[in-house]
Amino acid sequence: MSTTLVIGNKNYSSWSLRPWLLLRHAGVAFDEVRLPLDTPEFHARIGDWSPTGRVPVLHDHGLAVWDSLAICEYANERWLRGSGWPQDAGQRAVARALAAEMHSGFPALRAQLPMNCRREPRERHWDAAAQRDIDRIVSLWTERLDASGGDFLFGRFGIVDAMFAPVCVRMRGYGVPLPEAAARYVEAMYALPAMSDWLMAARAETETVAHDEA
Structure with a gap:
């Protein structure tokens, strides 16, 4: 092996x-x-x-x-x-901070908007705590995209973008309203060939997990 x-x-x-x-x-x-x-x-x-x-x-x-x-x-x-992190030491530190925040934070978003690649947008059902998580994420994305001038948070796709990829699935699957920069980021993530491969395989699966289908 x-x-x-x-x-x-x-x-x-x-x-x-x-x-x-x-x-x-x-x-x-x-x-x-x-x-x-x-x-x-x-x-x-x-x-x-x-x-x-x-x-x-x-x-x-x-x-x-x-x-x-x-x-x-x-x-x-x-x-x-x-190459998974920015080459500049300061930018690398910020990217790691964002990745760590995603890794350990946003509990309301995780609980109320579980990742489900097959989900189609329906009525909003999340509460104020989840909305605060969403607002924080959108703020992080907007700030970084404005600074990077590229499609991804630090210009090119890297580890920090991989950490936020499931959030992009959540944003689209639950129909979360997004400002222009954040919406473009989700589109850029979905345009990655690797992401397309994952989503195609996910939609072909037949198993269900009840608490992620509610």
């Missing part, structure tokens, strides 16, 4: 999307093992792959790396030659 990324359902697993997208966009060759979430298969097999019992986890020539951001950092050093 060389390089294998173990993921959950593509329709639901926001944590799996992040490293998968980074690796695929960068052209890194890897095998994929998909374990459908909340199924007997998942519970029977996840212990063979992940020390935490969660996905994603990357196996690379005998080394196991778990956690989305840790996998992205490993990929940045192993295959991307540092």
